[in-house]
Amino acid sequence: MSAFSNRRCPECGSLSTGLPESPPSMGETFDPSVEPETRHYALLTSNEPPEESESTFIQSLISKTDAPLARLDKEISKLQEHLKMLEEAREFLRGYRTWNKAIFSPLRRIPPEVLREIFSWTLPSIRDALHSGRFEMGQSPWVLTQVCSRWRAVSISTPSLWSQVAIDYPQNLRTSSTYSLSLVEAQIQRSQKLKIHFYGNHKMDSRVQIQMFELLSQHSSHWEELSIGLTSAIAPLLTSLRDRIPSLARLWIQWDGWQGQIGIPSIDCFETAPSLVDVGVLNKHRFLPILLPAYQLTRYEVDCPWEEHRRILTQTLGLIEARVYVDFDEEPWPDPNEIIGLLQLQRLYVSDPQILRYLMAPALKGLALLGAPEDGSELLSHFHSFLDRSSCRLQRLCFRGHPTPSTTTEILQKCPSITELVLVHDDDNARESINALIASLTVSNLPKSTVVAPHLELVYVGCPEESYIDYAAFLEMLESRWKAENCALKTAALVIEDGPGPDPRTCAGLLGLHAEGLNLLLLDGVAAQDEMECWSFSASWN
Incomplete structure (x- = not known):
């Protein structure tokens, strides 16, 4: 008896290699061996078709495999059931082992105060919380109460985890509220001080929103922060807050479209808030007077006519x-x-350089300007007269819009106290000016060439929309200032909210500077937007 080493494809019968050298044992009832030099062997090891007289014999051989196959299938089934039982037993023992090993977990030894600190880092940002449009039970802090009894006890007994109440009725939401009054009530009961973020939607059922705001208002004595998007249905409810917000320190007001301001003459409930020091108001659609305790404010951000600004600023x-x-x-x-x-102002943003004509700020350290190309000579005039009047030692200068190279470089050359330059451009019209300015800041290799503002320690460049920056030129500027012996560059940033970023070669060059010691910030997307808002001293509610 000799084994064959060729195997046929089960689909077409074509020959293939790889049969074992000896046939497996099939028991006493079936012998699969094939004698060499027989007709059967020839048919198995070739592609010849069988004769009609041979078909009956081959078919009988095929039939003889039915019983052994059935027997083997039964045995395999038994083994599979046994294997399943073994696997289940293994998983049980693994779980039991892990369960017991957990007794030695370092987490059991973490003091509650450390757990509280860790839990605080799991809280979602305001942006993420508002974007959800609901309370996410799988999100912190709610999910912390579902892990184990100890975590539940620690999280519930930590008021700071529950202080942030973020409720948003977005424009694309047309159905009833997804916020549960009972969950809001439970969250309030677990907190001490409250940071309320409430954004109404005039296209939704106002009754749901009124009910929610009235619930929050019942606890207004615990409010520390209020960021609110008003509708015409919600705005009248603010009157009930008068003399009932003793702890409110920060306030942001905006309107849900021009419809929200209809029928609202003014807002005066915050005038008597004894702790209010930080106020921002975005009117956007039309000016609506809001009475504020100006004399106690430390931060102020409002869009309104100049006379209203003057009235408030003279009281601060x-x-x-x-x-x-x-x-x-x-x-x-x-x-x-x-x-x-x-007298105590340190950071100032003005939407028009004309505003500088009316101000004096001897303690000013940072100035942000919204500029345009045609403002060059006028900006210089107002800027220098403001500095002369204030006698301040300005450290940071931020330009938003279209900073002309000549205007910017003249300011930098005449004000050596400015060590930080921030440039933010947001449209295609600024492409030429921003790249020309970057070129003017580049240190030339030519002998006796003048270096513009060698005292600059920080250069930030940002793009709120699509980027129009020549990235290669930006890298060249940084490299030239970093390597120049007489330049003080230490920190740089390239922040792009949207659009393509630098090519791989430029990225490699930037990262190379970072490896050499340059403090470098590269950001894109939402994080870039938030960063640029801070550059011009806009409020951060994160």
């Missing part, structure tokens, strides 16, 4: 940061008969 005593955005102003700029002294 300890203002440290201000964003003065002049809007809704049809009257020409008045003569600066009276200069407003902001």
Whole structure:
């Protein structure tokens, strides 16, 4: 008896190699061996078709395999059942082993105060919480109560985990609220101080939103922060807050479309808030007076006519940061008969350089300007007279819009105290000016060439929309200033909210500078947007 080493394809019968050298044992009832030099062997080891007289014999051989196959299938089934039992027993023992090993887990020894700190880092950002449009039970802090009894006890007894209440009725939501009143009530009961973020939607059923805001208002004495998007149905409810918000320190108000301001003459409930120090108001559609405790404000951000700004600014005593955005102003700029002294102001953003004519800020460290190409000579005039009047030692200069190279370089050359330059451009019209400015800051290899502002320690460049920056030129500028012996560059940033970023070669060059010691920030997307807002002293509610 000799084994064959060729195997046929089960589909077409063609020959293939790889049969074992000896046939497996099939028991006493079936012998699969084939004698060499027989007709059967020849048919198995070739592609010849059988004769009609041979078909009966081959068919009988095939039939003889039915019983052994059935027997083997039964045996395999038994083995599979046994294997399943073994696997289940193994999984049970693994679980039992892990369960017992957990007794030695370091987590059991972590003090509650450390757990609280860890839990605080799991909280979602305001942006993420509002984007959900609901309370996510699989998200912190709710999910922390579902892990184990100890985590539940620690999380429930940590008021700071529950202080942030984020409720948003987005424009694409047309159905009833997905926020549960009972869950909001439970969250409030677990907190001490509250940070309320409530954004209404005039296209939705106002009754649901009113009911929710009234629930929150019942606990207004615990509010520390309020960020609110008002509708015409929600705005009248603010009157009930008067003299009932003793702890409110930060306030942000905006409107859900122009419809939200219909029928609302003014808002005066915050005028008597004794702790309110940080206020931001985005009117956007039309100016609506909001009475504020100006004398106690340390931060201020409002878009309104200049006269309203003047009224508020003349009352402030300890203002440290201000964003003065002049809007809704049809009257020409008045003569600066009276200069407003902001003696403690350190950071200032102005939407028009004309505003500088009316201000004096001797403690100012950072100035952000919204500029345009045609503002060059006028900006220089207002800027230098402001600095002369203030006698401040300005450290950071931020340009948003279209900073002209000549204007920017003249300011930098005449103000050596400015060690930080921030450039933010947001449209195609700024392409030429921003790249020309980058070129002017590049240190030339030519002998006796003048280096612009060698004292600059920080250069930030940002693009809120599509980027129009010549990345290779930006890298060349940084490399030239980093390697120049007389330049003080230490920190740089390239922040792009949308559009393609630098090519791989430029990225490699930037990362190479970082490896050499340059403090480098590269950001894109939502994080880039948040970063750029901070550059011009906009409020951060994260």
